[in-house]
Amino acid sequence: MNVLDLSRLRPRLPSPLEAVEDERFARRGLTLLLKREDLIHPDLPGNKWRKLALNLREAAGRxxxxxxxxxxxxxxxxxxxxxLLGFPTVGVVRGDELAGRPLNPSLARCAADGMRLEFVDRATYRAKNDPAVLAALLERAAPAGAYVVPEGGSNAPAVHGCVELGRELAGAADTVAVACGTGGTLAGLAAGLSPGQRALGVPVLRGGFLGGEVRALQEAAFGGPRGEWSLDERFHGGGYARVPPALEAFAQDFEERHGLAIERLYVAKMLYGLTVLAEEDAFPPGTRLAAVITGGPD
Structure with missing residues (x-):
């Protein structure tokens, strides 16, 4: 088996932790810290590095x-x-109606990096975890011996990779907030925090399903629950890829206050939620709040 040398990518670890002055927090006796996961690597920023690293070691160049x-x-x-590391990639993309159309900038970048794009209808995509459906996809789309990484990269190796994020914050914050899509980052973050620290997940999708996903991921990774974590489901803005005007205004204001470009679909929702919670006096004075900046805007 090949050993993939991820150090060739030269990730910036640990990621920086920066204090910011924001009167919405300060006047309630709260300290706001930004965990700059977006600075880990220009092409694999934030939780994408954390979740992919151990999966790529498992793949071992396949x-x-x-x-x-x-x-x-x-x-x-x-x-x-x-x-960057010299192995083939295949992306199974939700929505066969996209096939044959000009690629959007995100998929165009994937193709430019050598990824083979396989468009499937939405029913097939929903059934992607069915063994028969997955076997058919592998036979049609993937080279022999391909290693499968689930949607969003969230599986047991990804959860273990995100544990280090929690460990880097040991003793530095009381509550750590992170935006959540598939739950893998929250599952690992919570496990890596020290006793007395807690993780707060801000889902970016509607549906109320994420708690079960996080519990299942921790069961797969550790055999049971780890760490203290909770979810606040109020800040998805209407669903994935939805950015209502109030959220856009908040993000622009945050950018002007702190000189930091804010990614809208994940990071803005988490920061908005944290600000609302502060205004609701959800945290006692003296609380140190760390906001995980999982990525930057395009």
Whole structure:
């Protein structure tokens, strides 16, 4: 088996932790810290590095097949890793109506990095975890011996990879907030935090399903629950890829206050939620809040 040398990518670890002055927090006696996961690597930023690293070691240079929507950051990170480390990648994309159309900038970047794009109808995509459906996809789309990474990169190796994020924050914060899509980052983050620290997940999708996903991921990774974590389901903004005007205004204001470009679909929702919670006096004075910046805007 080949050993993939991920150090060739020269990730910036640990990622920086920066204090910011924001009166919305300060006047309530709260400290706001930004965990700059977006600075880990230009092509594999934030939780994408954390979740992919151990999966790529498991793949050991074999082709990697994974899944995502038309604007998936996970697909882009996987394609970039394939280009940088020299292994083939296949992206199974939700929506056969996209086949034959000009690629959007996200998928165009995947293709430029050498990823083979396989468009499937939405019913097939929903059934992607069915063994027969997956076997058919592998036979049609993937080179022999391909290693499968699930949608969003969330599986047991990804959870273990995100444990280090929690460990890097040991003693530095009381509550750590992170935006959640598939739950893998939250599952690992919570496990890596020290006793007395807690993780707060802000889902970016509607549906109320994420708690079960996080519990299942921790069961797969550790055999049971780890760490203290909770979810606040109020800040998805109407669903994935929805950015209502109030959220856009908040993000622009945050950018002006702190000189930091804010990614809208994940990071803005998490920061908005944290600000609302502060205004609701959800945290006692003296609380140190760390906001995980999982990625930057395009």
């Amino acid at each position: 082709p990697v097949l994974t899944f995502g929507g038309a604007y998936s950051n996970h697909l882009r990170a996987t394609a970039a890793a394939g280009r």
